[in-house]
Amino acid sequence: MGITREEVRHVAFLARLELTPEEEELYSEQLARIIDYMEKLKELDTTGIGPTTHPIPTPNPYREDKVQPSIPQEEALRNAPDKERGFFKVPRIIGEG
Amino acid sequence: MEFEAVIGLEIHAQLRTESKLFCGCSTRFGSEPNTQVCPVCLGMPGVLPVLNRRAVEYALKMALATGCRVNTNSRFARKNYFYPDLPKGYQISQYELPLAEKGEVLIEVEGRRKRVGITRIHLEEDAGKLVHGEGADSRYSFVDLNRAGVPLIEIVTEPDIRSPDEAVATLKALRDILLYLEICDCNMEEGSLRCDANVSVRPTGETTFGTKTEVKNMNSFRFLRNALEYEIKRQIEVIEEGGKVVQETRLWDPSRGVTVSMRGKEEAHDYRYFPEPDLLPVPVEEGWLEEIKGGLPELPAEKAERFVREYGLPPYDAGVLTASKHLALFFEECVRLYPKPKVVSNWIMSEVLKELNRENKDIKDSSLTPDLLASLLKLIDEGVISGKIGKTVFEEVYRTGKDPRKVVEEKGLVQIADRDALKGIVEEVLKTHPAQVEQYRKGKEGLIGFFVGQVMKKTQGRANPKVVNELLREALS
Ligand SMILES: [Zn+2]
Numbered sequence: 001m002g003i004t005r006e007e008v009r010h011v012a013f014l015a016r017l018e019l020t021p022e023e024e025e026l027y028s029e030q031l032a033r034i035i036d037y038m039e040k041l042k043e044l045d046t047t048g049i050g051p052t053t054h055p056i057p058t059p060n061p062y063r064e065d066k067v068q069p070s071i072p073q074e075e076a077l078r079n080a081p082d083k084e085r086g087f088f089k090v091p092r093i094i095g096e097g
Numbered sequence: 098m099e100f101e102a103v104i105g106l107e108i109h110a111q112l113r114t115e116s117k118l119f120c121g122c123s124t125r126f127g128s129e130p131n132t133q134v135c136p137v138c139l140g141m142p143g144v145l146p147v148l149n150r151r152a153v154e155y156a157l158k159m160a161l162a163t164g165c166r167v168n169t170n171s172r173f174a175r176k177n178y179f180y181p182d183l184p185k186g187y188q189i190s191q192y193e194l195p196l197a198e199k200g201e202v203l204i205e206v207e208g209r210r211k212r213v214g215i216t217r218i219h220l221e222e223d224a225g226k227l228v229h230g231e232g233a234d235s236r237y238s239f240v241d242l243n244r245a246g247v248p249l250i251e252i253v254t255e256p257d258i259r260s261p262d263e264a265v266a267t268l269k270a271l272r273d274i275l276l277y278l279e280i281c282d283c284n285m286e287e288g289s290l291r292c293d294a295n296v297s298v299r300p301t302g303e304t305t306f307g308t309k310t311e312v313k314n315m316n317s318f319r320f321l322r323n324a325l326e327y328e329i330k331r332q333i334e335v336i337e338e339g340g341k342v343v344q345e346t347r348l349w350d351p352s353r354g355v356t357v358s359m360r361g362k363e364e365a366h367d368y369r370y371f372p373e374p375d376l377l378p379v380p381v382e383e384g385w386l387e388e389i390k391g392g393l394p395e396l397p398a399e400k401a402e403r404f405v406r407e408y409g410l411p412p413y414d415a416g417v418l419t420a421s422k423h424l425a426l427f428f429e430e431c432v433r434l435y436p437k438p439k440v441v442s443n444w445i446m447s448e449v450l451k452e453l454n455r456e457n458k459d460i461k462d463s464s465l466t467p468d469l470l471a472s473l474l475k476l477i478d479e480g481v482i483s484g485k486i487g488k489t490v491f492e493e494v495y496r497t498g499k500d501p502r503k504v505v506e507e508k509g510l511v512q513i514a515d516r517d518a519l520k521g522i523v524e525e526v527l528k529t530h531p532a533q534v535e536q537y538r539k540g541k542e543g544l545i546g547f548f549v550g551q552v553m554k555k556t557q558g559r560a561n562p563k564v565v566n567e568l569l570r571e572a573l574s
Contacts, residue, residue: 014367016179053172053372060377065114065151068121068135076131076139076242086130087239090181093227 003031098337099301102329103309104258104294105216108271109249110281111223111289112155118222118248119146119189126287130241138246140184145375152248153379155280156196156220157389159250162274162396163215165200169381171219173373181240182225190251192370195219196379202254202274203398204266205416213267214255220379223247256295256306261325265318268292269420273397277422285316292321297342298332307332308342312356314349324349328356400425408438417446423461434471444470448488452495464498473501481505482512486558514561516568519552522560523568526551537573545569 008028012019019027070076073086082089117124120137137144160167174192200215225245230237252271258264272290275281283290297309312328315321327349332342347356395403397419404415404425419425424445431441449470453460473494477487482505493504505511513519526548527534537544545566552565 010367014177014369054374054377056377058377059380060148062150062153063121063147065116065149066121067116067123070122070133070135073129073131076134084237084239086132087228087241088131088181090238090240092229092236093181093238 003028003035100298100329100333100336101259101301102261102325103256103297103299103306104260104264104325105256106252106254106258106264106267107293107295108252108254108268109223109291109293110159110252110271110275110283112152112248112250112280113282114149114151114155114248116149117246118149118152118220119246122243122246124247126289128243130239130243133243134245138184139242140186146189146373148376148379149248152220153196153381154385154389155248155278156218156250157381157386158278158280158393159252159275160197160200160218161386161390162278162393163200163202163218163252163271165197165215165218167197167381167386168194169383169386170194170378171196171381172378173220173376174370175373176221176368176370178368180224181238182227182242182245184225184242184245188222188224189373189376190221190370191219194378196381202267202270204263204270206260206262206266211257211263213257213263213270216253216255218250218252221249221251223249256297261322261329264294264325265322268318268321270397273420277394277396285318288316291316294321294325294328296325296328296332298329298336307336308344310342310344310356311346312349313346320349320351323351323354324356327354331356394422397422404428408432408442410438410442414439414442414446417450418442421459423459427460427467430467431471434467435474437474440474441470444474444491448491449495452492463495465495466498469494469498469501476501476505480512480514480561482510483558483562486510486512489558510559512561513556513559514564516564519556519560519564519568522552522555523548523565523572526555527569527572534573545573548573 005024005028008019008024008031011031012024012027077083077086077088080088111124114124116122117138120135122133122135122138125133137146157167171191172194173189175187176190176192177187179186195217197218198216200218201212202215204211204213223244223246225240225242228239228241229235230239254267258267272283275283275290281289285291292315294312294315295309296312297307299305299307310328310332312324315324328347335342343358346359348359349356401412401415401419404410404418405412408415410418418428427449428438428441428445431445432438435441449460449465452465453463456463470491473487473491476482476490477484482490486505490501490504490508490510493499493508494501497504530548530551533544533547537548548569549562549565552560552569553562
């Protein structure tokens with residue numbers, strides 16, 4: 001199954017990746033091979049088998065609703081490329097997500 | 098051509114847990130920026146989310162209160178997008194297999210009852226908050242991640258809503274339930290309750306849907322109504338002019354009273370959901386569900402019905418009194434102390450709500466107690482004060498929380514019902530208005546009201562009107 005250059009560009013945009021035309025070509029071939037491999041799984045007969053999102057049938061552990069100490073503000077902001085008055089500072093975002 | 102609107106709501110409600118959905122950071126509102134954060138909610142590499150049991154419990158309460166079918170094995174999923182308020186680059190939400198599905202909420206608009214279906218209720222984490230810079234900072238936005246990871250439920254309704262009025266009624270009904278369950282503050286200004294709407298129009302009688310737009314940024318009931326009214330009108334105009342409605346997200350701009358297209362951002366709405374590998378299916382055992390069901394309070398609609406049945410109140414009164422759980426409680430406690438439901442209801446709906454609305458307060462935050470209102474009503478019944486003076490006393494009691502009996506004593510407001518005490522005043526009034534007395538005797542009997550008014554004036558409203566009437570008629574006959 002082929003992956004078009006357009007699809008590669010779309011996925012790259014969603015992942016915020018900038019690709020050169022050579023890379024687009026290379027990834028469209030590589031991604032096509034990966035998808036082909038997935039296609040192979042379809043050859044298995046899975047009648048009667050439900051979708052499996054998790055391999056281990058353990059129940060999810062819960063935590064109690066108790067407040068635990070957070071980390072200090074300086075610590076939280078330490079890796080930030082830019083910060084001001086306790087905020088992370090980023091290029092202006094217009095509108096909303 | 099006649100058109101009808103088709104509306105569905107997506108409501109986000111912040112759950113009132115102490116800690117966040119997947120970490121132990123506090124959910125308190127209004128703290129210094131980035132002080133309620135940790136490696137988990139900051140999206141540091143290598144951390145793992147651990148689910149808050151109470152958040153699930155609260156979501157289940159809402160699910161049961163709206164008659165949803167609960168999935169005892171729901172899944173979390175990653176919703177992928179980039180935005181500075183989302184540190185991980187994905188939001189942990191639910192997609193396939195949400196916590197609950199297929200419920201309903203009942204609304205009433207202009208006396209007509211209607212059922213609005215609920216498609217699903219799911220759990221997810223909130224994003225952080227962005228503050229846009231101004232002036233010299235206008236090239237920047239500032240990110241506070243205290244809210245990132247706070248538990249939310251998203252409630253999605255069926256497209257059963259046909260007018261802005263019905264949309265407002267639906268949001269109100271859901272808000273009342275959330276408040277009764279005490280699982281959300283429902284403060285639309287602070288954003289603990291948020292509402293988006295999917296809107297389309299179609300010629301009346303048509304059964305297929307028109308192209309819808311998603312309207313956002315309506316953070317009050319008024320904005321919801323205004324935005325929907327505008328958007329419906331806009332879509333009808335587009336169609337009547339031979340155009341086509343474009344499927345897009347539009348933002349309500351309250352300052353201009355219009356919805357504005359957010360075109361161009363649509364491409365990003367490719368969320369590539371996939372099952373969250375860091376979390377296992379959410380187990381809801383039968384016993385737990387039963388326990389939650391057993392602990393549900395009487396809900397607004399049930400309570401309103403009971404008020405009509407038990408206290409003989411008109412449905413309108415019952416609706417007003419049960420809109421707030423605390424107000425309903427106040428009413429019932431008052432009636433227990435002073436068993437005249439309609440009188441209590443009238444006082445609450447006029448005097449009490451007038452004061453509360455003026456201060457934008459809930460009854461639980463005021464100094465007025467059922468005990469105080471009941472004593473006041475008793476003073477009126479006993480004839481100690483008149484109903485009119487009662488309103489003056491009420492204002493003082495509401496303001497200070499003082500015993501009404503004390504207020505009456507201190508202000509010298511006790512009603513004068515003593516015939517001898519009033520006789521002199523009546524005679525004086527008649528003496529000073531000989532012309533009116535003359536006219537009365539000639540048959541202008543309506544003047545009795547004038548004389549009563551004069552006596553009231555002289556007694557600062559304290560005279561018992563019944564006794565004054567009697568005395569006047571005796572003196573004038
Ligand atoms: Zn945290």
